[in-house]
Amino acid sequence: MAKDDVKQAYKLVGTRVLRPDGLDKVTGRARYGADFAMPGMLYGAVARSPHAHARIVSIDASKALALDGVKAVVTRADLPEGLTGEDWNLQENAMAGEVALYDGHAVAAVAATSALLAKDAARLIEVDYEVLPHVTDVDEAMKPDAPVIRPGAADHTVPDGMPPNVVKYFEFGRGDVEAGFAQADLVRERTYRTEATHQGYIEPQACVGQLGSDGKGEMWVTTQGQWYVRKMCADLLGLGVAQLRVTPSEIGGGFGGKTTVFMEPLSLALSRKAGGRPVKLVMDRAEVLRATGPTASASMDVKIGMKADGTMTAARAEFRMQGGAFPGSPVNEALECAFAPYKLAAVEHIGYDVLANRPKAAAYRAPGAPMGAFAAESLIDEMARELGLDPIELRLLNVVEEGDRSSYGPKFKRIGLREVLEATKVHPNFSVPLGPNQGRGVATGFWFNYNGDTSVSMAIAEDGTAQVAVGTPDIGGGRASIGLMVAETLGVPYEAVRINVVETGALGINEPTHGSRATFATGKAAVLATEQATREMCRRAAADWGIDPDAVEWVEGAAQPAGPNAGKFPPMSIAEIAGNMSNTGGPIAGHWEGVPRGVGASFGTHVADVEVDPETGRVTVLRYLVVQDAGRAIQPDYVEGQYQGGAVQGIGWALNEGYVYGADGRLQNAGFLDYRIPVASDLPMIDTVIVEVPNPGHPFGVRGVGETGITPPLPAIANAVAAATGVRLADLPMNPPRVLAAIRSRMDD
Amino acid sequence: MTTIRVTTEVNGDRVEFLADPRETLLDVLRDKLGLTGSKEGCGTGDCGACSVLLDGRLVSSCLVLGVEAEGRKVETIEGMAPGEELHPLQRKFLEHAALQCGFCTPGFLVASKALLERNPDPTEEEVRYWLAGNLCRCTGYDKIVRAVLDAAAEMRGAG
Amino acid sequence: MIEVNLWSGLRHVTGGATVVEVEGATVGAVLDALVAAHPGLAPFIEAGVSVAVDGEIITGDRFAEVPDGAEVFLMQRLKGG
Ligand code: FES
Ligand code: FES
Numbered sequence: 003m004a005k006d007d008v009k010q011a012y013k014l015v016g017t018r019v020l021r022p023d024g025l026d027k028v029t030g031r032a033r034y035g036a037d038f039a040m041p042g043m044l045y046g047a048v049a050r051s052p053h054a055h056a057r058i059v060s061i062d063a064s065k066a067l068a069l070d071g072v073k074a075v076v077t078r079a080d081l082p083e084g085l086t087g088e089d090w091n092l093q094e095n096a097m098a099g100e101v102a103l104y105d106g107h108a109v110a111a112v113a114a115t116s117a118l119l120a121k122d123a124a125r126l127i128e129v130d131y132e133v134l135p136h137v138t139d140v141d142e143a144m145k146p147d148a149p150v151i152r153p154g155a156a157d158h159t160v161p162d163g164m165p166p167n168v169v170k171y172f173e174f175g176r177g178d179v180e181a182g183f184a185q186a187d188l189v190r191e192r193t194y195r196t197e198a199t200h201q202g203y204i205e206p207q208a209c210v211g212q213l214g215s216d217g218k219g220e221m222w223v224t225t226q227g228q229w230y231v232r233k234m235c236a237d238l239l240g241l242g243v244a245q246l247r248v249t250p251s252e253i254g255g256g257f258g259g260k261t262t263v264f265m266e267p268l269s270l271a272l273s274r275k276a277g278g279r280p281v282k283l284v285m286d287r288a289e290v291l292r293a294t295g296p297t298a299s300a301s302m303d304v305k306i307g308m309k310a311d312g313t314m315t316a317a318r319a320e321f322r323m324q325g326g327a328f329p330g331s332p333v334n335e336a337l338e339c340a341f342a343p344y345k346l347a348a349v350e351h352i353g354y355d356v357l358a359n360r361p362k363a364a365a366y367r368a369p370g371a372p373m374g375a376f377a378a379e380s381l382i383d384e385m386a387r388e389l390g391l392d393p394i395e396l397r398l399l400n401v402v403e404e405g406d407r408s409s410y411g412p413k414f415k416r417i418g419l420r421e422v423l424e425a426t427k428v429h430p431n432f433s434v435p436l437g438p439n440q441g442r443g444v445a446t447g448f449w450f451n452y453n454g455d456t457s458v459s460m461a462i463a464e465d466g467t468a469q470v471a472v473g474t475p476d477i478g479g480g481r482a483s484i485g486l487m488v489a490e491t492l493g494v495p496y497e498a499v500r501i502n503v504v505e506t507g508a509l510g511i512n513e514p515t516h517g518s519r520a521t522f523a524t525g526k527a528a529v530l531a532t533e534q535a536t537r538e539m540c541r542r543a544a545a546d547w548g549i550d551p552d553a554v555e556w557v558e559g560a561a562q563p564a565g566p567n568a569g570k571f572p573p574m575s576i577a578e579i580a581g582n583m584s585n586t587g588g589p590i591a592g593h594w595e596g597v598p599r600g601v602g603a604s605f606g607t608h609v610a611d612v613e614v615d616p617e618t619g620r621v622t623v624l625r626y627l628v629v630q631d632a633g634r635a636i637q638p639d640y641v642e643g644q645y646q647g648g649a650v651q652g653i654g655w656a657l658n659e660g661y662v663y664g665a666d667g668r669l670q671n672a673g674f675l676d677y678r679i680p681v682a683s684d685l686p687m688i689d690t691v692i693v694e695v696p697n698p699g700h701p702f703g704v705r706g707v708g709e710t711g712i713t714p715p716l717p718a719i720a721n722a723v724a725a726a727t728g729v730r731l732a733d734l735p736m737n738p739p740r741v742l743a744a745i746r747s748r749m750d751d
Numbered sequence: 752m753t754t755i756r757v758t759t760e761v762n763g764d765r766v767e768f769l770a771d772p773r774e775t776l777l778d779v780l781r782d783k784l785g786l787t788g789s790k791e792g793c794g795t796g797d798c799g800a801c802s803v804l805l806d807g808r809l810v811s812s813c814l815v816l817g818v819e820a821e822g823r824k825v826e827t828i829e830g831m832a833p834g835e836e837l838h839p840l841q842r843k844f845l846e847h848a849a850l851q852c853g854f855c856t857p858g859f860l861v862a863s864k865a866l867l868e869r870n871p872d873p874t875e876e877e878v879r880y881w882l883a884g885n886l887c888r889c890t891g892y893d894k895i896v897r898a899v900l901d902a903a904a905e906m907r908g909a910g
Numbered sequence: 911m912i913e914v915n916l917w918s919g920l921r922h923v924t925g926g927a928t929v930v931e932v933e934g935a936t937v938g939a940v941l942d943a944l945v946a947a948h949p950g951l952a953p954f955i956e957a958g959v960s961v962a963v964d965g966e967i968i969t970g971d972r973f974a975e976v977p978d979g980a981e982v983f984l985m986q987r988l989k990g991g
Contacts (some may be wrong), residue, residue, distance in 0.1 A: 020845050026855030028841040030788020030828035034854060037787040117778075118771055158953040172986065173919030202888045204792040204800055205854040254790070254854025255888050287793040334986045350918075357975065373964065412962035450988055478851035478889060517988070591811040597971055639848030643890055647851060650891035659954060674797035674886060683876075683883040699966075714989040 014490045015702050018639050021482040022501060032252045034210030035224025036284045042114040043210065044073055046272050047120035048265055048295060049127045049383045051102030051109055054136035054359040054667025055149065058102060058129060061110055066123040071115040074275035075127065081271060082240035090195030091236045091328045095362040096267050102131065103151065103327035104359045105668045106292025108265065113272040113281045123583070136359040136667040139248040140324040141301050142283055143167045143358040144475055151327050151357040170328040171335060174410065175318075177348030179653070182316020186307030190385050193735045194377040197660030197714070198299040201366050202651070202679045205254020206290045211269030212280040213239070216706045219246045219270055220280075226256040226475055227514020229455075231263055233504045238267040239274075242284070246270075249505035250475045257651070258365030264294050295364020296661060298331035302377040308385050312396040316348040317341050317409070319377065321369075324356045325363030332363075332370030339410035339713065340374030341402035342448035343419055343605060344400040349409050357577040365516060368449040368709035372652060372716050379445040379717030384730060393444040393721075394427045400544045418631030418695030419446070421604040425691050440613045440624065441725025447713025448605050451706035452517025453598045457510035458527040460488065461591040462535055464584075466577035467498040470528055473512025474520040475503050477709070478647070479640030483521045484528050486636050487702060491532040495561030510595050518706030520605075521636055522697075526598040529701045542586045543574040596735040600699015604706065606630030608649060608714035610724040619742030621723055627689045633697040633705030644707045646688040652715025654680045660735045680695060697725045727738065759820040761786065777801045779817035780827060782910035788828035790884065799885030802858040802865075803827045809865040811884075828857035831864065839909075840864055840902045847898035849878025851889035859885050863899045873909055875900060878907045912940055912976055915983045916951075923950025937961050939983060958987035960962030 026032040063075040063589045069625040074657035078097045085093050097106045110127045120448040135149040142148055150166045160171045183189050208560030213219035219241065228248040236243040253260060265283045280698040285294070296312055300710040301322045307315040319340050341349055386396045401423060402408065404416045426432060426444070436442060456634075470488055474480060481501040489496045512520070536556040543561035544551040553568035554561050560573035583590050611625040628645040635641040656679050671677045696703025716734060724730040729744040752786070754769040762785060768783045775794075780786040780803070792798035794813045801812040804826040812825075817841045831838045840863050843849070859882065866873060866881045873881065878899050887895060914930050921928055925948070932943035940961070945952045960969045962983040968974045969987060976982060 021848070023853075024845040024850070025837075027850055027856055028844050028860060029832060030786070032853055033787070033987060034790065036781075036791065117782075118773055157957070161922065172917070173918065174917035176918075203852070203854075204798055204886055204888050205852070206792070207792065211861075252853060252854075254792075255852040257888070271776075284791075287795065287797075335988065338985075411917075413965040413966065413981065413987060415965045440806045453969070453971070463969065479848065481815065538796070544776075576830070597969070599968075599974075601967065637848075638849070643848055643851050643894060646891035647889045647891045651888070674793045675795065679886060679888060681883040681886065682879040683898060685879070687894055687896070688891045688893045697910055 004244065004329040008318055012490055014486045014496055016638065016659045017484060019486060019496050019637060021479050022485060023476060025479055028432060035251045036224045038210045038251065040210055040212070040280040043280045043282055044276055045117040045267055046111055046113045046281045046746065047124040048108045048268065048289070049099065049110040049124045049129065049228055051107040053102055053131055053133050054105050054138065056102045056131035057134060057353035058098060058100060058109060059132055060130045062128040063110060065126040065128065066112055066561060069119065069123050069126070069550050071119050072112060072123045074113045074272050074278065075110060076268060076271045076275055077110045080275065081238060085237070089237045089364065092234055092263060095328060096238060096264060099635055104361050106361060107110045107291065108268065108293065111268040111272055113276050114627050127495050133435060136168060136449045138358050138360055138663040138667055140299055140322050140356050140358060143324055143356050143598045144322060144354065151359060155329065155357060158328070160238060160317045167357040169357055172334045172351065172353035175350035179316040179318050179348045179350045183307040183552065186315040187310040188385055188389060189305065190304035190381055190730060191303065191306045192381050192666050194302045194304065196300045196373045196376055197734055198296045198298040198360065199366070199655045199659045200291055201257035201259035202676065203255030205258060205260060206285040206287060207264055208284040209266045209269050209295060210276065210280050210282045211273050213270040213274040214273065214278040214366050216525045217245050219239050221246065221248045221266065222251060222255045223266055223272065224251045224260060226253065226260040226477065226516055227512070228506050229473065229511045230261060231266055232512050234263045235267045235270055239270055239460025245504055247507045250503060253475045255479055258516060259295055261516050262364050285673060291672040291677055292669050293361055295362055297366035297369070298325040298363045300336065302373065304377045304381045306381050306385060308389065310389060312386065312389060312391045314344055314346055314400045317346055318350045320352040321374070322354045322356055324358035324360065326360040327357055328362040329355055330363060336370030336374035338410040339371035340378040343397065343402060343446045345402050345406050346409055352500035367651065367712045369646060371447060371449055375445060375447045376716035376720065379714070379719050379731065380730065383443065383717065383721040384424050390677050391721060394423055397446055400707050403467065412470040415602065416695065417603055418693055419606060420604050420609050421693050421695050422629050422631050423547050424630045426609060429627055429629065429691060430611055430690060431625050434611065434625065436611065439726055440611060440615055441722045443610045443718045443721030443725055444607065444691065445714040445717035445721060446607045447710055447714060448603065449518065449710040450603050451522060451601050452519045453523045453601050454517060454519055455511050455596055456514060456523045456527045456662055457512050457595040458524060458531045459591065459593040460528065460531045461511055461537060462580045462583070463587065464575065466494070466575065466580040467494055468494065471504045471508055472501060472524050472528065473509050474515040474524045477515055478643060480515065480520045482640060483636040484525050484549040486566060488528050488532050491529050492536065492576065493557065494708065498540050518708040521600045522601065522700055522704045522706045524698055525704060527594040530594040531592040535593065537589055538590050539576065539579045542579055545586070546574070548626045549646065563737060587629055599652045602633050602697025602699055602705035604631050604633065604710045606710045606714055608718040610718040610722040612719065612726055614723060614741060616745055617746060619738035621736060621741060623653060623686055625689070627690040628711060629693060630707065630710055631693045631705060632693055632707045633700065634701060634703035636693060638703060640693055641707050642690045645711045649688050649715050650680050650685060650710045653719060656716045656719035656736060658737055754813040755818050757818055757821045759823055759825060762827060767819055772816065772818055774817045775813050776815040776817050776820055777812040780812060786827050786829050790857060800855055800858040802861040802885065804861065804865060809862055819838060828861055831860060832909045833869060838864065839905050840899065843902040847894045847901065849890065849894040849898040855885060855887040859895055861885065865905060867903050871903060912982055913978060914940060917984060920951065920954060921982060924948045934976060936972060936976055937963065937968055937974045940976055960985045961977050
């Protein structure tokens with residue numbers, strides 16, 4: 003689609019309509035994962051390893067099974083053997099085989115007639131462990147003498163001679179970085195560390211699974227992607243994929259953490275063993291923190307060369323990340339995003355994906371990008387200060403634009419980073435005077451955005467209203483934005499369209515609501531499906547008028563002759579055509595399946611103002627500004643909401659959140675009291691500016707807004723703390739003890 | 752298993768149930784009374800998703816035992832808009848897009864209602880501190896705080 | 911002729927080359943031609959790659975067109991949260 007085809011003026015797109023699922027959600031009626039109940043339902047509970055690394059010598063469930071009301075116990079022996087690759091990883095993570103690989107790793111599960119009974123029974127399962135040496139820190143895990151977590155787990159990417167816990171190796175770049183550093187007036191090299199954080203969705207994982215001895219099953223589950231759940235559960239249990247029907251509930255947050263399975267397959271295994279009775283499994287918060295997928299922890303070296311005017315001459319990044327006891331930390335994405343905002347002639351990236359005795363990492367909002375941005379943007383800020391340069395001007399000097407080669411290889415299509423930086427520069431927050439112990443930090447971040455498998459079906463009802471079946475669960479107003487785009491295309495009121503998030507039996511495969519894809523990919527597919535239906539309605543009108551269908555066009559909710567030569571007929575409205583459809587050839591529907599092309603990348607710049615208490619080390623965020631290119635904001639409230647939510651998750655990551663493992667390898671803070679996410683009283687209002695540089699690859703110019711917002715906060719806060727205190731913290735989180743220690747060490751100098 | 756017979760009032764209706772003495776009020780509301788609007792985010796009093804009013808006092812229902820409800824009055828999200836009209840807070844949450852996933856929303860609404868009953872004209876800071884026991888991971892709180900302040904203003908105007 | 915830019919970590923299976931010239935009018939044809947030219951690339955491509963064609967990152971579509979003279983980059987497959 004040519005750029006000019008992206009229309010500029012709309013009736014509905016861009017308006018702040020109410021969300022269609024809102025009433026259910028403010029009255030408590032909306033049904034989330036744990037809100038389902040089925041006749042004959044049993045309750046499950048999971049027994050978990052208290053050890054970070056231990057051989058499972060034996061499991062004795064006889065005492066549990068002796069309890070009245072206990073119907074089934076499953077262990078790994080109840081799951082099929084012979085899986086390979088990621089299927090094996092998922093199965094091993096859902097239920098330990100020979101070795102428990104982390105504190106919280108599932109070793110057995112039980113189903114009983116009440117939730118309390120199931121918990122009692124799980125405690126009675128006796129597991130004999132032989133404790134093994136463990137490692138939880140990424141740098142420790144890379145040492146040659148570190149405990150080996152899984153011998154032979156390295157794949158084809160890992161050159162000979164690497165430490166045994168390195169399971170993937172990445173290397174990409176271009177140009178002569180050494181020559182680039184030689185041309186620079188200032189070269190700096192630093193090491194940064196970030197701790198693992200959790201997505202922290204408030205709704206724990208929950209499902210009801212039912213599986214009969216005929217291999218047919220159903221599941222009701224909170225998930226970002228019902229087809230992913232279906233495929234993973236079917237593979238892990240050896241079922242035919244289409245025999246499992248998965249219905250998504252409303253979802254209480256996911257942020258990437260609900261794109262995969264943890265205990266869901268166990269509910270099906272328990273159900274099968276309990277004669278096909280449905281089994282409900284709901285995690286508690288400690289289970290969520292110990293045994294779902296947090297993000298990776300990282301240790302990162304960055305080296306950058308700059309001319310005295312701020313021109314970047316070369317950059318190098320070497321990142322190490324552990325994503326738990328399985329391959330899959332987002333080290334590659336972290337590297338690809340780290341320098342993406344900058345034009346670079348010479349750049350080198352090296353990455354190591356490392357195993358450690360921690361839970362299997364899952365995606366977390368722009369996976370990897372926040373860590374990469376923290377390392378790169380912290381160093382850029384430090385160098386800008388050393389050279390006496392303005393942080394926005396420095397970024398504008400090196401800014402990437404359409405046609406520039408990205409740090410990760412390909413040339414950029416139309417992007418809006420320059421527009422974002424210009425909008426930041428003129429925002430009033432940027433010129434508020436600061437007081438003592440206060441500092442301002444600026445940082446930029448990037449995310450690719452994504453498309454993925456998409457299938458959408460829409461149909462016209464008898465009265466000319468429309469229903470749309472989509473496969474991407476609505477996490478933050480997706481129904482509203484898709485409804486607006488369909489109504490705009492159809493030329494009907496927003497209220498005339500109902501968006502239904504459907505079960506797996508109703509559509510072809512859909513990837514989850516991830517990669518910031520729902521408004522881009524599902525939205526584009528819904529528009530294309532709607533256009534198929536409007537073509538059919540034009541055809542019906544043409545047949546009625548006895549003219550060529552090509553001579554009919556769809557305008558504002560009606561078919562009308564395309565020009566004066568087509569004939570003189572009054573417009574035929576959607577209600578009229580729909581009311582007649584049973585007499586003119588039957589149902590009118592449209593669908594679209596495929597991988598929508600034309601993804602548009604997005605950049606954002608954040609400005610954080612903080613005050614640091616020199617007595618306690620406590621950092622208070624005074625003001626916070628998010629400026630981000632949305633391409634097009636379909637419903638601006640929910641775009642702002644994504645910006646604000648992403649920023650606050652990043653603020654939590656920067657200041658407070660982090661997994662704390664004891665010397666025994668056990669998670670020390672498996673609850674919201676100690677794993678402290680930001681609360682209302684920690685924060686100011688989060689100011690937002692929506693920049694709109696339309697993406698030519700989407701009918702309304704959408705880029706996707708969910709993920710970019712979490713990429714700049716880590717460095718923006720770190721840069722602000724450095725400005726306020728004169729000391730730079732290279733390790734996250736910047737909690738009060740760490741900040742205080744840094745301030746004291748400066749005073750000692 | 753010994754269960755205890757409990758008689759209580761929920762959203763103005765007299766109800767009876769049999770509770771295991773270990774069951775929380777939240778368990779009872781959700782599993783025995785079919786009132787699943789109150790949510791469990793933590794079970795340890797740290798997230799506020801289970802907020803209800805017990806004899807008019809804001810509590811985390813995950814920290815109250817079901818048997819403690821004997822003879823008392825419980826108000827949940829389901830009772831907030833008994834008729835067709837929404838409570839102003841519910842309407843303002845919708846208008847301000849103060850929810851994304853909506854899982855925290857029932858708890859925020861119940862807690863905000865308790866705040867405005869005590870303090871009809873709270874400052875932004877008072878709203879933020881009152882709601883500090885309610886976790887929201889989606890919104891960054893900005894639109895929630897605006898919705899509560901706006902509802903308070905409207906209710907003052909009406910009253 | 912299509913010039914395919916590989917990530918530098920692939921040098922050890924391409925005899926040091928990071929740019930490989932192949933014939934192919936679709937993403938699939940280009941990937942197959944790459945494996946034919948350098949069989950050591952097979953496991954990398956089977957593990958899943960994204961292919962950027964003239965700046966557009968294409969995942970999961972072997973039939974996507976690759977115009978003659980297009981700039982092609984091989985990338986590790988992306989994931990989203
Ligand atoms: S569930 Fe009661 S406070 Fe979290
Ligand atoms: S809206 Fe999702 S937790 Fe608040």
